Amino acid sequence: MNIPLSQPDITEAEIEAVVAVLRSSRLSIGPKQEEFEHLLATDIGVPHAVAVSSGTAGLHLCIRALGIGKEDEVIVPSFAFVSAANAIRYEGATPVFVDIEPATLNMDPARIEEALTPRTRAILAVHTFGCPADMDAILDIARRHRLLVIEDCCEAIGAEYRGQRVGSFGDAAVFAFYPNKQITMGEGGVVVTRNADMARDIRALRNQGRYESDEWYQHKVLGYNYRLSEMSCALGCVQMQRIDDILARREAVALKYHENLRGQKGVIVPPTQLDQKRISWFVYVIRLASGFQQADRDAIVQSLGADGISCGRYFAPIHKQPAYQQFAALRSLPVTESLSTRTVALPFFNRITDSEIEYVCSSLVHLATTASLEQ
Structure with missing residues (x-):
């Protein structure tokens, strides 16, 4: 694929x-x-x-x-x-x-x-x-x-x-x-x-x-x-x-990912429901478990790419960007700096198929499980 x-x-x-x-x-x-x-x-x-x-x-x-x-x-x-x-x-x-909240980012x-x-x-x-x-x-x-x-x-x-x-x-x-x-x-x-x-x-x-x-x-x-x-x-x-239909379809894609990934070793899924909030699914971003390092995340993204699965590393902290050296954070941002090294945006669009989602999930779970066993 x-x-x-x-x-x-x-x-x-x-x-x-x-x-x-x-x-x-x-x-x-x-x-x-x-x-x-x-x-x-x-x-x-x-x-x-x-x-x-x-x-x-x-x-x-x-x-x-x-x-x-x-x-x-x-x-x-x-x-x-x-x-x-x-x-x-x-x-x-x-x-x-x-800094950010761990659950909502x-x-x-x-x-x-x-x-x-x-x-x-x-x-x-x-x-x-x-x-x-x-x-x-x-x-x-x-x-x-x-x-x-x-x-x-x-x-x-x-x-x-x-x-x-x-x-x-x-x-x-x-x-x-x-x-x-x-x-x-x-x-x-x-x-x-x-x-x-x-x-x-x-x-x-x-x-x-x-x-x-x-x-x-x-x-x-x-x-x-x-x-x-x-x-x-x-x-x-x-x-x-078409916006109502588009939002509903994207929510269905997110729930399909959630169904395939929840409880899998090494993978933390985003919340699909929050009190008094309705999420508009822009992307589906998982995070790797706390034992993973940035190098582990990057290796997994590279391996997924080799399998034909394009992923994103959202977001690199702004205060760490070369263009923002003079605006370094005045206080520590531990949640930002920890989670940003472990986030992976999975393929996410209206017309993605269930079989494509399952392929992405099986590949990710295999890589995350293998990496967890090696730690």
Whole structure:
């Protein structure tokens, strides 16, 4: 077999929608963008959605629109995709890394307050792998210390916390639609917020700093080319119409993995149910047992690759990256540093078959059991 790590789920309906845009005369800033933004805002339950070129662009614009800049600090997990910290640095602010919870792999609220300083302006809460963060605790800390909250939902569309979609809790939130996400636009992202002024500012910032009331070549603020094409938005509209079926299928894939892997020697499976939380399955990430080292994990990933099984090593801690040497963690992050050396993302996509899942699981279990016996 040759099983990819991820694969977009594109049907004829998506292809026809993109072709229809190509046959039109409107390829950017058109009706499909407006339709997609409306679909997202309605799904999340907020009044404003602004489509942008990527999730990273959305995070950057949130940081800028909220006035976070030099001398400011933002609390963020180190166990996350690097864009979360990059967006903070784009505006000259400082990412302050905190540790994660062992079960959910999300930012540990108990570690947030000890990381606060007079310079702290915001908490960037990442819903890691589609698992909702503990928003009650995070929002309580933010209220007591008058902090802004940005939700990084780039891996979590459709996830829920206490019956409410993630992305509807903070001052703003960002979703992303890279091809490995639950739904895709090829590239692209969206910022959602309840704040009309913030939405207006982000619409201007994504389009070279031009407000909708401005003349054609009038630019009131420094902006960016963070626009998203009509083709991408057309693709996204059809994907959004299928989102409930897509989320259900991905949950079924996760449960099939769980059925095959729970109780197996050397393999720790992620939780499939959490109190008051609905997981949106972005990836299926197992961890190897505590006796395994990074070299063991890497050898297993390499062996799986030789068997035609593509895997990912999510995530290398941001504070350990060469680009972040000057932002080394100010305190120890033992959970992050321990778990990140033992995590393996298994092939996960809508159309993976039961036989492919069984092949992945049998190969993984064999390698993990063999490695355990050798320890």
